[in-house]
Amino acid sequence: MRELSLHILDIVTNSLEAGADRIILFIEELASVNRFRIVVHDNGRGMSQEAAQQVLDPFVTSRSTRTVGLGLPLLKMAAEQSGGYLVIKSTVGKGTRVTADFKKNSLNRAPLGDIAETVMNLIIGTPEIHLCYIHKTDKGVFIFDSYWILARMAEQNITLYELTKPVKERILSGLQKINSVG
């Protein structure tokens, strides 16, 4: 995929299909240590360590698993091509944490792309889940919590769909403040 934010959309969709209702998306771009890290941490049904290894193999994973398809192998490949790696830590009944580490300055690392669009689409599709997006750079931290949207909906009595522009603007200006280059 052309953008890391598309991978993120895909991986978080796995979390939703695993029944998660609380998801933390953590992105860290640190030029100082040449690291671009993406972490998706959910409270879904989780899987055994054995299954967590299997989902990384595109030939073992089949549609019958249903929770995961080609998404994780693709992200793993993208991370490794940049000189990074991908690890999955999962506990049955507790949740799953996927960490993808990229070498930030690698030419093989795709840009982050339109992360505001990814976050917005995730919330639009499943407004009942709690999504917390944390973005860290060398300059600071930006946090966007899906409760912010619920609060605006309740306060201003407007629909979710009318809120897409303010949400995207808030995320983009927040990222600008911490000098995120994606």
Next chain:
Amino acid sequence: MKNLADLRKIKEKAKMEMASREKNVKYRVVVAMGTCGIAAGARNVMSALVDEIGTRSLKNTVITQTGCLGYCDQEPLVQVFEQGRPCITYGKVTPEVARKIVADHIVGNKVLSDYVFKQN
């Protein structure tokens, strides 16, 4: 928003609003967001749907997402569910077609037969 109790109240209120919205729902638009769908451009399709529905302030339509529907070659796929009528699945949807789906199918109540991939 000040403390945890306020936050809970907001959550409850929002939940109630969403539940009441569910009652008025006539159309349910589902975007397939599997790996295949995303790679084929489902994110932009979803954004176009959301934008069009938001601009028109349609209260009777909800957008949700689902995983792979098993027709990866036809992605991006968009399904329109309407109570008491067969589900229409549109295939190879572009953002432009997505806007048309809102204008013609949901507002105009006319199926876009050129883009229908499956009906059941």
